[in-house]
Amino acid sequence: MDSRSSDTIAGPRREDVLPDTATAAVKIVIVGGFGVGKTTMVRSVSEIRPLTTEETMTQAGVGVDDNSGVESKTATTVAMDFGRISISEQLVLYLFGTPGQERFWFLWNGLFEGALGAVVLVDTRRLEVSFDVIGRLEERGVPFIVAINTFPDAPRHRLEALRAALDLPDEIPIVDCDARQRASSRDTLMALMRYLHSLAMRRAQQPSGR
Ligand SMILES: Nc1nc2c(ncn2[C@@H]2O[C@H](COP(=O)(O)OP(=O)(O)OP(=O)(O)O)[C@@H](O)[C@H]2O)c(=O)[nH]1
Numbered sequence: 001m002d003s004r005s006s007d008t009i010a011g012p013r014r015e016d017v018l019p020d021t022a023t024a025a026v027k028i029v030i031v032g033g034f035g036v037g038k039t040t041m042v043r044s045v046s047e048i049r050p051l052t053t054e055e056t057m058t059q060a061g062v063g064v065d066d067n068s069g070v071e072s073k074t075a076t077t078v079a080m081d082f083g084r085i086s087i088s089e090q091l092v093l094y095l096f097g098t099p100g101q102e103r104f105w106f107l108w109n110g111l112f113e114g115a116l117g118a119v120v121l122v123d124t125r126r127l128e129v130s131f132d133v134i135g136r137l138e139e140r141g142v143p144f145i146v147a148i149n150t151f152p153d154a155p156r157h158r159l160e161a162l163r164a165a166l167d168l169p170d171e172i173p174i175v176d177c178d179a180r181q182r183a184s185s186r187d188t189l190m191a192l193m194r195y196l197h198s199l200a201m202r203r204a205q206q207p208s209g210r
Pocket residue numbers: 032033034035036037038039040041073075076077078098099100101149150151152177178179180
């Protein structure tokens with residue numbers, strides 16, 4: 001039989017194979033309102049070909065989906081994004097991007113399951129879409145940082161003003177990012193990992209161990 005026949009299943013690409021040195025894997029969710037750049041971030045930073053579930057936005061969504069502020073958007077995530085990045089030879093992050101349209105938010109609970117932490121992407125032109133997102137993470141007890149995804153015409157707020165508007169405690173880091181840039185997305189994930197590390201250290205130092 002011709003070994004190159006069309007029904008031959010290709011093996012994994014070399015860059016998709018997890019290195020033998022990887023000893024720890026962590027689940028991270030990238031969450032935020034509609035069109036804040038979640039899929040863009042997973043795409044820019046993933047070392048494997050990311051899995052995305054984007055569908056074209058059609059007239060059927062008019063009146064159902066809220067696309068105010070991002071009217072030019074033509075596709076939206078309907079289930080999740082998935083990617084992977086190795087932070088070191090040992091540590092691998094599995095990235096799950098959530099859908100932003102409210103009618104798909106019921107999927108979030110499954111995506112939050114087992115997550116060590118989250119990045120909340122925020123578009124300062126539409127801060128209000130972040131309120132519910134942050135509320136849900138707080139309800140589920142998933143630690144998170146906030147990343148301001150800088151769109152060209154977005155207003156620049158002082159950090160304290162932003163913290164007050166989002167009602168964030170002082171300890172929660174707020175970072176700037178450009179989700180289209182791999183280095184910037186990676187820096188954002190590193191900021192989350194540092195925050196998670198500091199939380200774990202603080203918990204370990206508590207006498208009760210809680
Ligand atoms: N200027 C700028 N544009 C961005 C940035 N990040 C994303 N975009 C653009 O914003 C649009 C929306 O990005 P997506 O990644 O689809 O947003 P999303 O949060 O996954 O959207 P939903 O899944 O529909 O909620 C795309 O056209 C991106 O090219 C950024 O950092 N700067």
